[in-house]
Amino acid sequence: MRFSKLFIPTLREEPADAESISHILMLRAGYIRQLAAGLYIYLPLFQKVLNRINAVIRQEMDAIGAQEIVMPALHPAEIWQQTGRWDTIGDEMFRLKDRGHRDMCLGMTHEEIVTWLASREIRSYRDLPQVWYQLQTKMRDEARPKSGVLRTREFMMKDSYSFDVSEDALDRNYKLHAEAYHRIFERCGLQFMQVESDPGMMGGAISHEFMAPSPSGEDDVALCESCGYAANVELARSIPHKKETKIRDPEEVHTPEKRTVEEVSRFLKLSSSDFIKSLLMISDDGPVLALIRGDQALHEKKLSKKIGNHRPAHKEEVKDILGVEAGFIGPLGQKIRMIADECLKEGVYVCGANKQHYHMSGIAAERDFTPEWHDIHVAQEGDLCVNCNAGLTVRRVIEIGNIFKLGTKYSEPLKAYFLDENGNEKPIIMGSYGIGPARIAAAAIEQNHDRDGIIWSPDIAPFHIEILPLNLNDKKTVSVAEKIYNELSESGIDVLIDDREVRAGVKFKDADLIGIPTQVIIGEKNLKNGLVEVKDRKTKTSATIAIEEVTERLKSG
């Protein structure tokens, strides 16, 4: 295509509203424009990238026997009410009424709809398995859209759903999806990993996420290099590294006005890991004292699994319930429920003495207090792997895909049943699987760029080759450029030719910015020797090649 005919509004300066690299570059290179918070217009170049990514996705989904369908983005409330999610999902769901005052919503996902379809059409085990997928817009009223295309309120998703007769059959589809996802992300040129994840509101028992490492991500994963354990820190288990302590026998120590772990540890010249942090939580069943080591953070989700809904107690509540100010509370002599992190089983610690301006040192669990034991800390860099005891690393990542084993969470309430070979009615066993194409593109940019702009991998680049005729007033330049352009185009290669009447510098800058993998530079000096220059965007290395040979060389890659 011709640059002069394509809408590629590049920006010389960095947009003020963008912070993450992919956001800045997509705006500067003329790929997207923002309409409102979390809403973007995809310009021609970005649409071409998405088409490429979606083509890869379709190929790999088709290859595992998935069938493409399209479901509405606008849903009647009834179906969501049947699964209960109409009520459990809050402001994140866009809700509206139609002219007949019926409640409707914009689909944030399609489990309900696809299960409704299955419930009407699937009768027999002979109809199974089925795998249906779509590329469809999702709407979520995100509390905080951010980082350009990474977190938006309206976005395309490839979502697929598997329907099986048994858990074993589900396992097969789950595995097929995992393998297909690996191929998709590899073909898109991404660095990525598969990690265990928290099923969250999707329900179901097992789920994994596909993560692309990037500082612009919103999730953290814990990784064990030695055994391969990889999990979202939302559920990652770990063993905090042990520390020798100098503390011995129980002893009351005066700690005037020292309330936080930091304050007391500095005052007593001890490490924060020598402390027990006591946090009073109010659960639906009453107060609970959560105990974690001073250098660790409480994991709210892990705690929720033990005590249900809870919130931190207010300052006044701490005084009312425990009789002492929050800075000096501890597990000794408590009658309320106590849940301690497992790493406190061993060692001797300092904790609040339940007495204003005093702490207790030399405290050991089981001897001095008896809590319930659970893993309730957030896994940190340097913790040890629960499987092999090696050190864990924690990395920031972008979630680019996920796979869930749903089981019967949706088939039961929506009555998606089938008759098995014995004539017994059973709920269909389901799985659901998502990929965000725009996130793939953004992650690719985050992982592959330099000071000058984007560096696309050839599989998802908007064009394969960009031709830069530097001086359009030179007839030879134009004729050679057009000749190469025509030959490459005819052989099926997607070529962009910068035929704009602008100076060479502008063409170079824009070419580097938009990131087409290969540049063919046509300048007068080389032409005099019968040569053109072929330059690699990533390495910035170039070779001069005879005019007659260029097309063949480029065709062969």
Added chain:
RNA sequence: CGGGGCGUAGCGCAGUCUGGCUAGCGCACCUGCCUUGGGAGCAGGGGGUCGGAGGUUCAAAUCCUCUCGCCCCGACCA
């Protein structure tokens, strides 16, 4: 939803504290000349409800009140 920042030409910004004359700069844009291997140069030109509403004042981009929007941190997040 809590905390912070910002709204002045298409983009990036100055001016706001301390009210005052025709609201300014760079880039982009239009015309002409010139130039053509890393965002050239010269000359001329167009473009503004200063986010919006109300108020104070002889006078408001500037002060006050309300409101809308956008970004960042946190909470939240199929």
